Structures are given as C-alpha cells and as structure tokens.
Amino acid sequence: xxxxxxxxxxxxxxxxxxxxxxxxxxxxxSNYSMNWVRQAPGKGLEWVxxxxxxxNYKYYADSVKGRFTISRDNAKNSLFLQMNSLRAEDTAVYFxxxxxxxxxxxxxxxxxxxx
Amino acid sequence: xxxxxxxxxxLSLSPGxxxxxxxxxxxxxxxYLSWFQQKPGQAxxxxxxxxxNRAPDIPARFSGSGSGTDxxxxxxxxxxxxxxxxxxxxxxxxxxxxxxxxxxxxx
Numbered sequence: 217x218x219x220x221x222x223x224x225x226x227x228x229x230x231x232x233x234x235x236x237x238x239x240x241x242x243x244x245x246s247n248y249s250m251n252w253v254r255q256a257p258g259k260g261l262e263w264v265x266x267x268x269x270x271x272n273y274k275y276y277a278d279s280v281k282g283r284f285t286i287s288r289d290n291a292k293n294s295l296f297l298q299m300n301s302l303r304a305e306d307t308a309v310y311f312x313x314x315x316x317x318x319x320x321x322x323x324x325x326x327x328x329x330x331x
Numbered sequence: 332x333x334x335x336x337x338x339x340x341x342l343s344l345s346p347g348x349x350x351x352x353x354x355x356x357x358x359x360x361x362x363y364l365s366w367f368q369q370k371p372g373q374a375x376x377x378x379x380x381x382x383x384n385r386a387p388d389i390p391a392r393f394s395g396s397g398s399g400t401d402x403x404x405x406x407x408x409x410x411x412x413x414x415x416x417x418x419x420x421x422x423x424x425x426x427x428x429x430x431x432x433x434x435x436x437x438x
Contacts, residue, residue, distance in 0.1 A: 260432050261432075318365065320377075321374035
C-alpha cells in the first residue's frame with residue numbers, strides 16, 4: 217500500500233526556519249513527481265511546491281518563492297521542504313502528495329508560526 | 332493563474348439524495364480536472380481525475396463530467412460517509428489550483 221508520512225512540523229517564531237520531511241513507501245518513489253500542499257486553519261487547499269522525479273524541475277507558489285526550497289532523496293524515498301523566513305500566514309497543515317495527479321496524500325504535519 | 336469557482340458553497344441534502352456539485356474554471360483546462368473529498372481532520376482523497384475517471388477503490392456512485400471550463404461531480408445516492416467537503420483542482424496550467432470547496436452537509 218502507498219504510504220506517505222510527514223514529520224517536522226512544530227511551533228516556530230516569525231522569521232524562523234523549519235524543515236519538513238515526507239517518508240514514502242509502497243511505490244517506486246523515484247518514478248514520480250511529488251508535491252507539497254498546505255491548508256490554513258479552517259481554510260481550503262493551497263498548492264505550495266512540486267518537484268520532478270529526478271529533481272530537475274522545481275515549482276513554487278508565489279507566496280513561498282524565495283523562502284521555501286523543495287528537495288528529495290530518491291535513495292531514501294524521502295521528500296523535503298526547507299522553510300525559511302517563516303511568517304504567521306504560513307501557519308497550516310502541510311501535506312505531501314504523490315504524482316502529478318495528487319493521487320495519494322499523507323496525513324499532514326502542523327506548522328504554527330507565532331511569537 | 333486559473334481560478335476555479337465551486338458552487339454551491341454548501342449543499343444540504345439527505346442520505347439517498349443525489350448531489351450535484353459544480354466547478355467552473357476561469358479559462359479552459361481541457362479535461363485536466365480532478366475532484367477530492369476531505370473529511371474533518373483527514374487528508375484529501377482523490378475521487379476523480381481527468382474530469383471523469385474514478386480513482387481506484389472509489390465507489391461507482393461518484394461520477395465526474397465536463398471539459399473546458401465547466402465540470403460537475405455527481406454523487407448518485409448519498410451515503411452517510413459522503414458528507415464532507417469536496418474540492419476541484421486543475422493541473423492544466425502552472426500553478427495547479429484548487430477551488431474553494433463545496434460542503435455537503437446532512438439536511
């Protein structure tokens with residue numbers, strides 16, 4: 217079965233940094249693009265970033281461009297999101313999702329940015 | 332970016348009734364349109380991709396239709412577990428975008 221497990225969330229002060237991880241299993245991780253999607257409290261879904269299977273292509277939402285960096289380690293079946301210069305409006309549940317179809321999602325990890 | 336507008340915002344129906352949810356795109360997305368279901372405290376689940384293809388293990392009561400700018404998700408007969416929020420999403424153009432969601436609630 218496909219499984220995606222996010223980790224690394226927590227409470228961070230504005231201006232701080234955090235690195236999220238997503239551990240993948242049950243499929244050939246290196247064959248698929250991967251995505252990060254976030255959901256602010258009580259709000260809808262917002263795409264954050266995507267990375268191609270071989271890391272050649274990386275895409276970012278304008279709201280995070282220049283502050284967040286997506287990466288992956290195909291040898292370790294892992295996806296990452298390095299988040300710098302965090303703002304209160306980055307507070308959300310962060311989900312990783314598999315492939316261009318977003319066909320499988322993890323349960324999410326919570327990021328709270330507050331002083 | 333392509334804006335997806337879902338209607339209605341809330342749909343109040345009883346179990347057994349038919350649900351019809353709409354998603355309209357600000358420009359053509361061909362058939363690169365997906366539907367997701369999200370229950371409280373859970374991750375979204377892919378229901379429909381490419382406008383009309385059911386994802387694996389999705390019951391046949393869920394169906395999608397449309398192309399271009401107008402799309403519909405139909406639940407033929409609501410089961411108790413179908414009361415949730417539904418989002419459409421396009422992947423025709425970068426960035427991928429989501430609609431604001433339609434909440435299907437028990438009447």
